[in-house]
Amino acid sequence: MTRPDRPDTPSGRRRGAYRLGLRAETLAAALLQLKGWRVLARRYRAGGGEIDIIARRGATIAFVEVKARTSRDQALASITPRARRRIASAARSWCASREDLGTATLRFDAILVLPWRLPEHVVDAFPAPPD
Template structure:
């Protein structure tokens, strides 16, 4: 199980670096409540991005993004509302939900970002 958690953390590190390289500020990582976790919360201007990161060692079964189905999307919307309630001092005009699919490890990894995926 630890290898699985390390893989997820590595994917989140790559996703956070991608957001920073594209002008975003990562404002929260692995924010948790009793009903779930947000992998990354990033900000650029007045846009807040709630990002779900899915990482796989190989793409044998398609893009990792395929694992973000309707139930996960509903959960992320509820989590985003809870995050916004907990951070009332932060004002944003737009909230969007991205999915980041990371396939592979290290410098060989492929990062596909799907802005406003749902």
């Protein structure tokens, strides 16, 4: 008989972090919808990377990275150059499979989920990394 993971074990911490991430992404998606965005995809994986949320409002497509941390600085610092490249790679894969983009403006946003605060939507959080 297997025992459930305790929160103080490595697998228990990973599971807790996973659940926190899912809750943060759900909160971020709700925020975007309240701001008039239409969520096109969540947890999109391709091209060796993952995009937490892909959303559209008018002619703008936002590839949104969601970060739940204890401070704004920690959240922004956690979007490392390596993470940016992986997100951009997944974004290129998503764009390649779409024919309806036309003249859409593409950008990389972030939503920061901090304790006891409303989520913060950071527009153009980082530039598109080179291929």
